[in-house]
Amino acid sequence: MSSRCLTIGHLYPHHMNLYGDRGNVITLVRRAEWRGIAARVVEVEVGDRVSWADLDLVFMGGGEDRDQEAVADDFRARAHDLIPLLDQGLPMLAICGAYQLMGEYYLTARGERVPGVGYLPIYTVAAEPRLIGNVVAELFPLPNGEAVWGRTVVGFENHGGRTYLNAGGRPLARVVTGHGNNGTDRTEGVIRGHVIGTYLHGSLLPKNPHLADLLLGWAMRRRGWPVPEPLDDELEWTAHRVMLAREGKKGLAARGS
Ligand code: GLN
Numbered sequence: 001m002s003s004r005c006l007t008i009g010h011l012y013p014h015h016m017n018l019y020g021d022r023g024n025v026i027t028l029v030r031r032a033e034w035r036g037i038a039a040r041v042v043e044v045e046v047g048d049r050v051s052w053a054d055l056d057l058v059f060m061g062g063g064e065d066r067d068q069e070a071v072a073d074d075f076r077a078r079a080h081d082l083i084p085l086l087d088q089g090l091p092m093l094a095i096c097g098a099y100q101l102m103g104e105y106y107l108t109a110r111g112e113r114v115p116g117v118g119y120l121p122i123y124t125v126a127a128e129p130r131l132i133g134n135v136v137a138e139l140f141p142l143p144n145g146e147a148v149w150g151r152t153v154v155g156f157e158n159h160g161g162r163t164y165l166n167a168g169g170r171p172l173a174r175v176v177t178g179h180g181n182n183g184t185d186r187t188e189g190v191i192r193g194h195v196i197g198t199y200l201h202g203s204l205l206p207k208n209p210h211l212a213d214l215l216l217g218w219a220m221r222r223r224g225w226p227v228p229e230p231l232d233d234e235l236e237w238t239a240h241r242v243m244l245a246r247e248g249k250k251g252l253a254a255r256g257s
Contacts, residue, residue: 004036004037004038004223004225005037005038005039005040006032006037006038006039006040006056006057006216006219006220006223007039007040007041007042007054007055007056007057008025008028008029008039008040008041008042008055008056008057008058008059009041009042009044009050009052009055009057009058009059010022010025010041010042010043010044010059010060011044011058011059011060011071011075011098012044012045012046012060012061012063012071012075013043013045013061014045015045015046015063015067015068015070015071016060016061016062016063016067016068016071016097016098017061017062017063018061018062018063018064018095018096018097018158018201019062019156019158019201019202019203020201020202020203021061021062021095021201021203022061022203023202023203023205023206024059024061024093024095024203024204024205024206024212025041025059026203026206027203027205027206027209027212028057028059028205028212028215028216029041031209031212031213031216031228031231032216034231035228035229035231037220042054042055046070046071046074047074050078050081052081052082052085053085055085055090056090056091056219056222056223057090057091057092057093057215057216057218057219058082058090058091058092058093059092059093059094060092060093060094060095060098060101061095061096061097061098061201062095062096062097062098062099062159062201063096063097063098064097065097065108065109065110065112065126065160067097068097068100068101068106068114069108069112069114071101072101072114072115072116075101075117076115076116076117078117079117079118079119082117082119083117083119086119086193086194086195087193089193089194089218089222090194090222091194091195091196091215091218091219091222092194092195092196093196093198093204093205093215094120094195094196094197094198095197095198095199095200095201095204096157096158096159096198096199096200096201098197099120099122099163099189099190099197099198099199100114100116100122100124100161100163101114101116101117102116102117102119102120102122102195102197103116103118103119103120103121103122103123103124103163103197104116104118104121104122104123104166105123105124106123106124106125106126106161107123107124107125107126108126108160109126109127109128109160119192119195120169120190120192120195120197121165121166121167121168121169121190121192122163122164122165122166122169122181122190122197123163123164123166124161124162124163124164125161125162125164126160126161126162127160127162128160130158130159130160131157131158131159131160131162131178131179131183131199132157132158133156133157133178133179134154134155134156134157134177134178134243134246134247135153135154135155135156135157135175135177135178135179135180135188135199135200136152136153136154136175136176136177136178136243136244136247136249136252137152137153137172137173137174137175137176137178137180137188137189137200138150138151138152138153138173138174138176138252139151139152139153139172139173140170140171140172140173140174142191142214143170143191143193148210148211148214151210152176152240152244152249152252153172153173153188153198153200153204153208153211154200154202154207154208154240154243154244154247155198155199155200155201155202155204155208156200156201156202157178157179157180157199157200157201158201159199162181162182162183162184163181163182163190163199164181164182164185165181165187165190169190169192170190170191170192171187171188171189171190171191172187172188172189172190172191172196172197172198173187173188173189173198174186174187174188175187175188176247176249176252177247177248177249178247179199180199181199188200194215194218196211196215206236206239207236207239207240207243208236208240209231209233209236209237209240213228216228
């Protein structure tokens with residue numbers, strides 16, 4: 001048994017867990033375990049004490065407006081612990097409602113202005129209609145050059161919020177089918193350092209193993225461990241290709257497949 005153990009912080013699983021978001025955490029745990037690395041999940045709810053320095057990776061899922069509002073104050077209060085660690089390379093994946101709360105603010109359909117933690121260079125304004133459906137997008141080159149450029153990501157979106165990037169913000173991907181950040185500029189998600197925000201539920205990571213390993217690789221390198229060795233991902237890429245085919249995009253660069 002390996003002595004290596006990763007600790008994954010799962011923020012607000014009670015309130016922020018839509019469309020199988022929890023499956024992302026299960027994927028990270030399994031993909032670590034398949035490489036002989038133990039993985040422990042620390043669930044953090046409103047008011048819980050957190051030993052931030054112990055975390056190797058942070059995940060937070062999506063939520064309806066009322067759930068976002070229920071966690072927003074608590075989340076903002078944790079920003080002074082979380083943000084310095086993100087600046088030092090702690091990887092984080094934030095989906096939909098969490099993505100919005102990682103930005104500057106979210107103006108809800110009821111006109112409520114919910115301030116975020118302001119780490120991601122985005123702001124979000126709700127509008128009609130909701131942006132719902134399957135998404136195919138192509139990853140942009142990442143700031144630190146990981147070899148996932150041009151590969152597709154597949155997922156499912158359901159959001160009223162339109163998210164806009166501030167000047168200098170780096171989108172994660174270019175929308176091929178679906179709506180992405182705002183339905184107009186064809187961007188999807190944002191990346192800053194090792195923090196990824198995205199609208200893609202689904203769950204995202206089981207059928208996008210390259211993204212799962214990107215996050216795990218960041219966490220492992222931060223510990224000084226070797227990069228994760230490849231796994232047999234035939235099943236994962238089959239799921240990915242099914243989604244591409246459903247959207248009529250069979251020819252795109254799923255790769256790894
Ligand atoms: N409540 C937010 C919106 O509608 C986020 C929804 C979600 O997380 N799926 O935009």
